[in-house]
Amino acid sequence: MHLKSYILWAIGMAILAAAPARADLTALPLEALLSSEVIAASRFPQQAREAPSAVSILTARAIREHGWRTLGEALMSVRGTLVANDRAYSYLGPRGLLRPSDYNTHVLILLDGVRLNDNIYHQGPLGTEFPLDLGLVERIEYVPGPGASIYGNNAFLGVVNVITRNGAARPGGEASIEAGNYGWRRARASLGGIENSRDWLVSLSHSRREGVNSYSDAVVGNASHLDSEENTRFYARLGLGELKVSALLARRDKADPTAPYDTLIGDPRSRIRDQHGHLDLAWQSELKAGLIGDFLADYGDYRFRGDYPGDRIAPNTDLKRDTALGRWLNLQARLTDHRLADHKLVWGAEWQLDLEKRQHGENVDTATPYLDSNPRGHLAGLYVQDEWRLSEGWLLNLGARYDHHSSFGGAFNPRLGLIQRVTPRTTLKYLAGTAYRAPNTYELNYQDGGASQKVNPAGLKPERIRTLEFVAEHETRSDWLLTGTLYQYHIRDLITQVTDPADSLLMYTNQDTLESTGLGLQAERRWEDGRHFRFSVSRQRSRDNRGNRVSLSPDLLAKATASLPLGGWNLGLECHFVGSRRDSAGGDIGAYSVTHLNLIAPLLANRGEISLRIRNLFDRRYGDPPGDEHAQTWIAQEGRGIETRFRWPF
Amino acid sequence: MAVLIRVLFPLLASVLLALAPPARAALEENEVKAAVVYHLSLFADWPPGSLREGSFNLCVLTENEGMADALSRLGGKTVKGVHLVVWRKRPMLDLGICQMVYLGEMSEGARGRVIAQLAGQPVLTIANGGIPIPGAMVSLGVSGERVYFDIDLPVVQRGGLRLDAKLLRLARSVVK
Numbered sequence: 001m002h003l004k005s006y007i008l009w010a011i012g013m014a015i016l017a018a019a020p021a022r023a024d025l026t027a028l029p030l031e032a033l034l035s036s037e038v039i040a041a042s043r044f045p046q047q048a049r050e051a052p053s054a055v056s057i058l059t060a061r062a063i064r065e066h067g068w069r070t071l072g073e074a075l076m077s078v079r080g081t082l083v084a085n086d087r088a089y090s091y092l093g094p095r096g097l098l099r100p101s102d103y104n105t106h107v108l109i110l111l112d113g114v115r116l117n118d119n120i121y122h123q124g125p126l127g128t129e130f131p132l133d134l135g136l137v138e139r140i141e142y143v144p145g146p147g148a149s150i151y152g153n154n155a156f157l158g159v160v161n162v163i164t165r166n167g168a169a170r171p172g173g174e175a176s177i178e179a180g181n182y183g184w185r186r187a188r189a190s191l192g193g194i195e196n197s198r199d200w201l202v203s204l205s206h207s208r209r210e211g212v213n214s215y216s217d218a219v220v221g222n223a224s225h226l227d228s229e230e231n232t233r234f235y236a237r238l239g240l241g242e243l244k245v246s247a248l249l250a251r252r253d254k255a256d257p258t259a260p261y262d263t264l265i266g267d268p269r270s271r272i273r274d275q276h277g278h279l280d281l282a283w284q285s286e287l288k289a290g291l292i293g294d295f296l297a298d299y300g301d302y303r304f305r306g307d308y309p310g311d312r313i314a315p316n317t318d319l320k321r322d323t324a325l326g327r328w329l330n331l332q333a334r335l336t337d338h339r340l341a342d343h344k345l346v347w348g349a350e351w352q353l354d355l356e357k358r359q360h361g362e363n364v365d366t367a368t369p370y371l372d373s374n375p376r377g378h379l380a381g382l383y384v385q386d387e388w389r390l391s392e393g394w395l396l397n398l399g400a401r402y403d404h405h406s407s408f409g410g411a412f413n414p415r416l417g418l419i420q421r422v423t424p425r426t427t428l429k430y431l432a433g434t435a436y437r438a439p440n441t442y443e444l445n446y447q448d449g450g451a452s453q454k455v456n457p458a459g460l461k462p463e464r465i466r467t468l469e470f471v472a473e474h475e476t477r478s479d480w481l482l483t484g485t486l487y488q489y490h491i492r493d494l495i496t497q498v499t500d501p502a503d504s505l506l507m508y509t510n511q512d513t514l515e516s517t518g519l520g521l522q523a524e525r526r527w528e529d530g531r532h533f534r535f536s537v538s539r540q541r542s543r544d545n546r547g548n549r550v551s552l553s554p555d556l557l558a559k560a561t562a563s564l565p566l567g568g569w570n571l572g573l574e575c576h577f578v579g580s581r582r583d584s585a586g587g588d589i590g591a592y593s594v595t596h597l598n599l600i601a602p603l604l605a606n607r608g609e610i611s612l613r614i615r616n617l618f619d620r621r622y623g624d625p626p627g628d629e630h631a632q633t634w635i636a637q638e639g640r641g642i643e644t645r646f647r648w649p650f
Numbered sequence: 651m652a653v654l655i656r657v658l659f660p661l662l663a664s665v666l667l668a669l670a671p672p673a674r675a676a677l678e679e680n681e682v683k684a685a686v687v688y689h690l691s692l693f694a695d696w697p698p699g700s701l702r703e704g705s706f707n708l709c710v711l712t713e714n715e716g717m718a719d720a721l722s723r724l725g726g727k728t729v730k731g732v733h734l735v736v737w738r739k740r741p742m743l744d745l746g747i748c749q750m751v752y753l754g755e756m757s758e759g760a761r762g763r764v765i766a767q768l769a770g771q772p773v774l775t776i777a778n779g780g781i782p783i784p785g786a787m788v789s790l791g792v793s794g795e796r797v798y799f800d801i802d803l804p805v806v807q808r809g810g811l812r813l814d815a816k817l818l819r820l821a822r823s824v825v826k
Contacts, residue, residue, distance in 0.1 A: 025685035030820060033685050037676040037795045197743040241741045286739040290722055338722045338738060
């Protein structure tokens with residue numbers, strides 16, 4: 001059975017199931033209404049239950065209870081996700097699917113609806129390079145699966161939407177100071193308030209970390225004191241009734257001890273810098289009763305600088321410096337129409353103009369540039385989605401988006417979801433959809449003057465994915481939420497780096513096909529007293545067109561998180577198991593499990609709090625396989641880390 | 651695994667479809683609450699001059715989209731001889747057009763600010779919470795699988811509204 005037959009099947013079933021419209025309860029007398037038995041609405045958010053996907057939501061409360069410092073740490077607790085790190089960046093593998101050298105281009109990361117993936121590498125920031133302090137986050141919504149029918153490019157394997165808290169959520173000031181081993185220090189001050197319809201928030205933070213003192217591996221050698229990091233973040237927002245203005249600027253400097261791209265190990269010049277800046281204007285208004293308009297204007301600015309000292313293969317000590325400067329203007333408009341009784345219609349348009357996509361590379365010592373490219377580009381997208389309540393038990397979700405990219409042309413991505421409420425406690429979802437990923441400017445235009453990498457003269461097409469998914473959610477009478485998912489992905493035209501036999505240079509080409517199938521199971525419960533438990537197991541199988549296992553993707557992932565209030569204290573525990581993976585050379589990397597703990601105690605008559613976080617509690621030695629830019633097949637992760645945090649309002 | 655999905659998916663779905671229960675006796679909480687809100691508008695009287703010509707406006711303030719959807723479906727019904735219009739996203743300071751405000755799931759601070767702003771105004775405020783919400787005229791809740799409402803009469807009177815004796819009789823409790 002192929003996608004088309006599934007769609008026909010689903011539509012047929014929907015029409016069969018479409019019972020007559022629901023009864024109008026307003027016709028009943030008030031006495032009858034008050035004496036009829038009602039089914040209590042779910043304790044879990046309705047939006048998540050009716051969404052055409054298996055949504056996971058992480059709240060500010062969970063962020064605090066587990067002491068997560070990065071978006072990656074928070075997402076690692078979600079069912080089926082894998083987060084790996086190579087000491088430069090963190091990488092997200094939704095549903096365990098992660099390929100070598102994928103810089104989060106298959107995941108779209110949004111901050112209050114603003115695209116954080118930059119316009120050159122399309123890289124989603126996830127680790128310490130994520131530009132916002134998690135203390136300012138209200139909630140994180142994670143949606144695995146394709147989201148291109150609404151979001152367009154990069155919403156390929158998943159979408160992460162980070163929602164910030166506003167000044168009204170916690171008026172007044174808040175300061176926090178953190179310290180820990182590996183030379184960790186951080187200070188943050190935030191100030192917010194609300195007057196009449198104005199709310200505002202300003203936050204500034206600075207952190208430093210020495211990192212691991214000595215890094216060593218058998219392949220490239222040893223480096224000492226080369227894991228340090230420095231991070232500065234500024235965020236401000238002002239809400240004026242229906243209008244919201246926000247500004248963000250964050251810079252991270254990181255030393256890299258792993259000597260990627262055959263650079264010299266132990267050279268202190270090996271550093272990367274990422275800077276994200278955004279200036280946003282958002283306006284939401286109810287244009288007519290039931291017709292809601294959302295408008296967003298984003299000016300984005302991304303800067304990268306990578307210093308790569310020397311060359312181990314053609315021995316020299318020259319410093320190569322890659323810089324990138326991306327500036328863009330992104331406009332979005334969305335109309336949500338609730339005026340038709342059984343329909344929720346969403347119309348949207350997006351337009352992005354790349355003001356700058358400059359990549360520059362030069363040998364600093366000889367002052368010879370090897371790369372200078374600054375192509376222009378723009379994209380326009382149009383989408384529509386209808387959430388159609390066929391009957392009391394059935395919801396049909398139909399959507400499609402068309403995008404036009406100046407670099408390759410058009411992409412059309414439909415999505416179909418049929419959501420069935422079998423009983424008030426049981427929901428089933430049948431989903432099918434497609435998504436695409438446009439080749440990024442790096443893949444299209446990067447070359448280093450004939451040393452190792454060239455531009456593919458034939459150009460590149462977008463990658464494509466086609467998915468089928470089945471989700472079952474059931475709430476037991478004892479308030480456990482059980483979720484099961486079953487899915488099949490078919491991915492083609494993957495952009496892969498190959499060596500051209502004609503000149504032995506690397507270039508990108510649309511080559512690989514990949515099949516991924518899997519299932520996931522999760523049980524979750526929150527008690528009235530605040531206790532919270534969540535367990536999940538996910539199994540997946542990914543094979544490329546040659547029948548090989550996909551490197552870096554584990555076939556088994558298991559997660560357990562618990563939060564336990566103890567008097568006024570709180571204990572947060574999480575344990576992650578990652579099954580065996582293959583490294584990029586084809587070798588096996590063993591499974592690992594790691595446990596983190598976070599203990600919070602009240603302070604200053606319950607106004608402030610102190611927390612103690614122990615990462616990798618049992619000091620397990622484990623590592624992540626890196627991408628092709630690394631000669632080593634395994635990069636060790638940190639041992640036990642202890643951090644304390646004081647937080648108090650003023 | 652592929653075979654599993656190809657065979658199991660339609661099979662399982664079809665079985666579940668066949669098993670899908672027919673009409674149920676129990677009603678959905680949000681739908682019943684929305685119908686109660688409609689009845690409240692029928693059995694309340696606004697002071698002369700406070701109703702607008704052309705439309706009767708219900709403003710819905712809630713993060714619960716399901717409840718907002720249920721209330722939205724009241725749109726187009728007749729209240730006081732005019733059409734009921736349901737607004738879902740009025741900003742807090744722009745509630746002047748509303749004759750009735752539904753305060754559902756929202757932060758306590760925001761709810762408190764709306765209640766303070768509407769105090770003494772001829773606006774029927776209906777809050778949703780297990781316990782009566784101070785300052786709200788009517789509070790909705792569910793107990794023993796039945797929907798109930800409580801009335802705070804002094805607050806109603808300060809707003810210049812009058813409630814039909816039938817509402818006072820059917821209320822779970824009335825603050826006098």
